[in-house]
Amino acid sequence: MKVERLRLRVFGVLRNFSDEDGFWNLELEHPVEIETGDDLKALIGSCYSSRNPSFDPAILEECALADGESILDPSEKLGSCDGLALLPPVCGG
Amino acid sequence: MNASLNRIEIEVSDSPIGADSICLQEFIRPDCGACDLFFGTVRGRNHGKDVVAVSYDAFVPLARAELRRIGEEALGAANTQGTVVIRHRTGKLAVGELSVLIAVFTPHRAQAFEACRFVIEELKKRAPIWKKEFYRDGETEWLKGHSLCGGL
Numbered sequence A: 001m002k003v004e005r006l007r008l009r010v011f012g013v014l015r016n017f018s019d020e021d022g023f024w025n026l027e028l029e030h031p032v033e034i035e036t037g038d039d040l041k042a043l044i045g046s047c048y049s050s051r052n053p054s055f056d057p058a059i060l061e062e063c064a065l066a067d068g069e070s071i072l073d074p075s076e077k078l079g080s081c082d083g084l085a086l087l088p089p090v091c092g093g
Numbered sequence B: 001m002n003a004s005l006n007r008i009e010i011e012v013s014d015s016p017i018g019a020d021s022i023c024l025q026e027f028i029r030p031d032c033g034a035c036d037l038f039f040g041t042v043r044g045r046n047h048g049k050d051v052v053a054v055s056y057d058a059f060v061p062l063a064r065a066e067l068r069r070i071g072e073e074a075l076g077a078a079n080t081q082g083t084v085v086i087r088h089r090t091g092k093l094a095v096g097e098l099s100v101l102i103a104v105f106t107p108h109r110a111q112a113f114e115a116c117r118f119v120i121e122e123l124k125k126r127a128p129i130w131k132k133e134f135y136r137d138g139e140t141e142w143l144k145g146h147s148l149c150g151g152l
Helices: A012-017 A038-051 A057-062 B060-077 B109-126
Strands: A002-010 A023-030 A064-066 A085-087 B007-013 B034-041 B049-058 B083-089 B091-094 B098-106 B129-135 B140-142
Touching: A002 A012, A012 B129, A012 B140, A023 A038, A038 A057, B007 B060, B034 B109, B049 B083, B060 B083, B060 B109, B083 B109, B098 B109
Parallel strands: A002 A085, B007 B083
Antiparallel strands: A002 A023, A064 A085, B034 B098, B049 B091, B049 B129, B083 B098, B129 B140
16 A cells, blocks of 8 residues: 555535645555546545545546546556646536 | 648636637638637526626636647538637636637638537537536525546
């Protein structure tokens, strides 16, 4: 297992829960190799909801993880935690 | 079609968009005889509630990249070359303010209409932009939208 500090940018409805403006600061304990799909989102949800009981981690089921260039493929192994963002369903226009 | 002849201009910012904020002359080109313009504005009523303002949140670097892809795809879908300009606001807007501007320049009008429609429909489904409505009764709500879990 590996313990990692994660500074996650959040948007939209997730801002209602952000520690500071637009960020979640988490300390995650995860397997050395973890995919960026459901497993990581479940860890993030569990970690955040333990700190903030009003947060329902089910909201993360429809959220995507991204970096500044693209949405991460859920089967992709987590590399660097730098610059990660958690994106709820979108509704621009 | 030669995609290298395409020009895509993207802006996602808190700078106001005015009906006069696009200088059409800057984008007119000799191979394009049509321009289709679309403006989105903040509507004062949604789902039976009086809206007084809307706040747009965006993951700007990814929004810019995705809007650029949408612009390229729009011209491809219309089987044409041309120019696509997309501007989207961030920040808090009052009812009636312009939230999005799309301008498409193509050789013929049917292509411009098709590509412009493509851009706004895909933008709503794919651009990492979020909308929070402020209602007259003091309530606020982040609107539900399209999940990006399937990838972009």
